[in-house]
Amino acid sequence: MPTREQQQGYSRRSFLTRVGATGGAGAMFATMGALGLAPSAEAATKVPFQPPSPSDFRLRGRGAAKVLVLGAGVAGLAAAYELGKAGYDCTILEAQDRVGGRNRTLRGGDRLAEMGGATQRVRFSDGQYMNAGPARIAQWMTTMDYCRELGVPLEVFTNSNAEALIYNESAGMKAPVKWRTAKADVFGYISELLAKATDQGALDQRLTATDKERLLSFLSGFGAIGSKTSGYAYTGTDRRGYTVDPGAGHQAGTPLGPPPSLSEVLASGVGRSFSFEFGYSQAMLMFQPVGGMDAIPRALARAVGHGKIKTGAKVTKITNLASGVRVEYVAGGRTKVAEADYVIATLPPNILAKIPHNLGAGVQAALSTPVPAATGKIGLEYRSRWWELEDNIYGGITNTDLDLATIWYPSYGYNDRRGLLIGYYNFGAAADTYAAMTHEQRLTRALNQGAKIHGDKYRKDIAASVSIAWKRQEHIEGGWISWPSRGAEYKLLNEAQGNVYYCGDWLSYEIAWQHGSFESARKVVSELHQRVLKS
């Protein structure tokens, strides 16, 4: 039976060889890049960006324009920062009393207000913090480059940990399992099954004899399964963990076992969690700024200049003019007016949709199209790091089908006395459930749910807690937005409307990531700058 490639009339390797013979090494490498094997493909090309520069104006007789940036979140700060490199006169209007937008790190002494709810006073100890918004950065993201450029020190964010847990209550699991145990069992059983089928000839239409040999060799190691004579049976492996660790002398260690049955492993649904960590944006290694994610907006604000950022300035009207834009805003209880050549509006679309403007019904309809997403977190400061001391969990995330969705163990302060868990980071209906509660109710529910995973100790020794429901955060009202489709509305807002530009992660393909905010800011800055240069 020919392989798929032979059926197509060529094998890929021979195809490459032919390209190499006729096109030279360069052509071969370009082709291999397209197929994912060549060094040229090893790191994706970043979307190109050339920051505006004062020298851009030198031979053109043009000067930098005046720009009002609405919103001091990451997108607004980045836009002002990049425009500032070329001498643009930027002013940022920010409704809140701080910069960063959803990039907010909560520390002891902070106050967290909630629409229609009580204001929480944050009582975390010195050195403990909670990234209430974005909390992780993938290596390929532009955010990494801004951290480099701005001198924001980075450390590993522990997005995956073999020692963290998986717990699916609805699947009937009576207790959590460690990721390492779940992987050992799932990989063991699927290796057993595939080895059996392969050996029995069930896949002979898809596999050559050599393929089969290689596949069986791979499965033997991947699944830690038995030999052919044992039926390739998976019967456990020390990859699952130990009940008593290997030690000195004759303490060889007691491997954890035997594994649950194949049916039980499949029924537990633990395997559903695995593909999370293959995602392009979620695969380890991931990173965080040392000391809190707000190091990024803080560094941006310093670079922009605090004098150019008006906090406590809530935009109430946007009027596109024949030349320029007029923005009304309320600050200190009084309505004020600012004018500029251009506006870059980086507020969430659901907030912009509430602000009167003269850009027409199409823009208004477009701003009203994206749907704000519910999400929330609770931070739990414990007086001891029991997850490290008792459970060997030094960071990482526990995944569960409880309405907590995830429990995050801290990626900083290892081996310190105190530590801060994220007791839930959830979405959708689960986030709505918690959002509807008072903080005390959220805390009680989160602890009772978490105790199903960690036992009674989970309820004890809590020093402080804070919860955030992003839909109840004034001036933001959502964790992020989703587009029903990236149709005409998305296209419209990605174009300048008169002298108004829209900007933010919500106008990118990486919504809810700072990368999306940075990329959108770069796009808008480039477009605006080109327009100014040509005007």
Place this chain on the structure above:
Amino acid sequence: MPTREQQQGYSRRSFLTRVGATGGAGAMFATMGALGLAPSAEAATKVPFQPPSPSDFRLRGRGAAKVLVLGAGVAGLAAAYELGKAGYDCTILEAQDRVGGRNRTLRGGDRLAEMGGATQRVRFSDGQYMNAGPARIAQWMTTMDYCRELGVPLEVFTNSNAEALIYNESAGMKAPVKWRTAKADVFGYISELLAKATDQGALDQRLTATDKERLLSFLSGFGAIGSKTSGYAYTGTDRRGYTVDPGAGHQAGTPLGPPPSLSEVLASGVGRSFSFEFGYSQAMLMFQPVGGMDAIPRALARAVGHGKIKTGAKVTKITNLASGVRVEYVAGGRTKVAEADYVIATLPPNILAKIPHNLGAGVQAALSTPVPAATGKIGLEYRSRWWELEDNIYGGITNTDLDLATIWYPSYGYNDRRGLLIGYYNFGAAADTYAAMTHEQRLTRALNQGAKIHGDKYRKDIAASVSIAWKRQEHIEGGWISWPSRGAEYKLLNEAQGNVYYCGDWLSYEIAWQHGSFESARKVVSELHQRVLKS
């Protein structure tokens, strides 16, 4: 067809239910622990250890004894540290001019001598370092507890990284692939194969209808494969990576593809690398002390007291006496004699086998049994962190079948200007090959091999380099040892021989890990202390 459990006469869940019914919740949890599902099994029990305490002597009329510890590596330092808690009078004799043994961190200004070779002067920049010996700590290891107790700050050691590479030259790979790409392709194809076989009924003897449904659902997500109508085909996924990253506006990103064929993926052997990260000792998350692994022996030495450590003291004879032990050693060119109640000998067995003693032919044969292992590393300091800037590799390990075995990207100093790679960390024949060379030859070979993976840039902008071949390190002569079997010799040396105790990772089940050294030290300290209390 009954399942395996039904054949055995019970299903596991019903077995648990029965235990629960008759034994109460406690009995059920204990059973589930044994089966790997209960919280009690979530973290392995550490081998129990109660440090000696002065109060142990209070009611017994005994006093702490005098102990000579041979070797100031981790085992020796830990033994002296623990005995010191109860007031034992310990002296450590160390042949080298520093503590730590194989735990050695090389920094600018250090000198690295080599038996039969030239002495290298280390010229790394400030802040750059190379852990020449141990470099990673698993969360479950006792080493973590010593870091806590001694106040050694920890950070993540990046043992696995989706952005790092796999390159198998002997398999005909023309270029490396990223781990993320290799995993996407291998998991995609094995999911396709297993889904096909399952759907075709090839595994009906092993799978119930419900099992099949769950398995197919799992494979769909795990492999990112097509639907039943597409034959469950794997045709690529954005988990492989992108050639152009997702960005703003209409830049959706260009996924890397198409994947190589199933036969090519199998032939490449990339899947062989995967199980490394499932290992109980190698699974992420892993950790390292901030600033260099030698923070551990330094902290131990401070706690022991530098006055109790004689460096430059090479043991030349060990004489067990009717009461006590006499040790001859050479220091400052003169032979000296020390006597104590007990000796704890923590030198490598291959070194101890060269030191005359009166413990008999059995002990001598036992000391000569373990086989020293070759291993080596080269540290390459570059003037730029091109792996971060150009390849998005912020830490982690590239795996290759070249004689480099592995290339390690640094787990510290992210986004700094300079950085230090481990250009090879290899074993066995490959390590012997490099060990036989001068440093300059090693450097040239390592760069030429590495350039196969990273291209010409790998040879450029090197600021400094240092290489170590552990078999050529005086007083150590090996990376670690292996036991042909843990037979009578292993048993003999794990028992006190007269007043002499042997101790080290080589007398544990975690050879080549500091955990093994710590555990062995704890075992010997406990045994010696019990003997003193009973004497």
